[in-house]
Amino acid sequence: MNVDKVLDAKGLSCPMPVVRTKKAIDELKSGEILELHTTDSGAFSDIPAWAKTAGHQVIEQREENGVYKFWIQKG
């Protein structure tokens, strides 16, 4: 996977992971991919829900040692 940008949002709590992700995605071009790292458990369901309404696609998501990782393709 070609990642165009990595956002480290570890340690931030809700709503900041989604706010930062949105800002980061805004700076990408359509089709580009953002890799997000967050430790907020709420983000695990909020990021996919947000991506769906905003028209982006979560290509992959997984948990690694307490860090939630997402790969989001801008719509």
Next chain:
Amino acid sequence: MVKMMTSKEAAEKVIHGELFILDVRNEEDYTNWKIEGKKVVSINIPYFDLIDGVEHALEKLPKDERDILVVCAKEGSSKFVAEQLDEAGVDEMYYLQGGMKAWSEYLYPVKIGNLKDGGSIYQFNRIGKGCLSYLIESHGEAAIIDPVRMMDTYESFAQDKGLSIKYLIDTHLHADHISGGCKLAGKLGGTYYLPSKDATEVTFSYEPLEEGKDILVGNTRIRIQPLYSPGHTIGSTSLMVDDQYLLSGDILFVDSIGRPDLAGKAEDWAYDLHHTLYQRYKELSPELLVLPAHFGKISEMDDQGRVFAKLGELYMKNAGLQVGNETIFRKMVTENLPPQPYAYQEIRKTNMGKLTPTEDEQREMEIGPNRCAVHD
């Protein structure tokens, strides 16, 4: 101006007043579980739809005297949205301190009635989750039935009233919430009772809750008579208190009956449940006031936040008590049941002492409604 509202203040409004709620969690979480009340109106707009502007929320807010409460999972997002609405010109609004997690943990104590020899019985309503526990006091002693894990509430209540908590009783091994019984008994030097048939796998010591072995509270002997009433679990035991009250655990609720499937034995226990409801309970006085361990709908709560009904009335109107035919009954309690409580298997293991989750993990495990009834 943005102000904070505590769960206690929110509970007062849910029971006695009016409230407009803007719930900013994601749609799935909102649909699954939310704050409800007879005069509560709530709408759902996820906070992530309000990052760029709050105009579409603004137009949906009431312009009357009702308080507006913004709610999220933990607090952060509700504060974020409330601050944006404040900047957009909303006069006054609240965010819920600690969010739904705090709401789930709040207990509303309310007196149910007096006991013949001078004591009284209180219901502790965990409104956010629909769990009901009870404190019975007489002459300086207290027993708590189906205590939840928020032990501070019981302890400070007992302290205010000068009571010493002697007995902690679980009517059955719970699957929807973590019991505080064993822990509180250990802390206060009290006795923890659990039906032995539900305790075959527990890792701690307990006193068996058995029919015929009465528990006496206070000098004047308030009698708690255990009544074996299997069905929700194989050990489920109801308590007759002072010949006036029937603490029915998860067997009989006001609008519904307990589900027999949470320990994976629906088929086996459907018969026991039917027998308990249609024979054992039927032999009891219809004047007994049924005090259940749960409620599912806000309509089961009266205008003072209490949940109870006379046994005789329930035989007339409770949906689970109108199905005498055993085959139809078995179908009703084993098929098309509502979703099971979140993390119920882990909760059962925690209540057996096999898992020891952290405080945060316990909170997470208890997210959502209790879902212990057959009907939604």
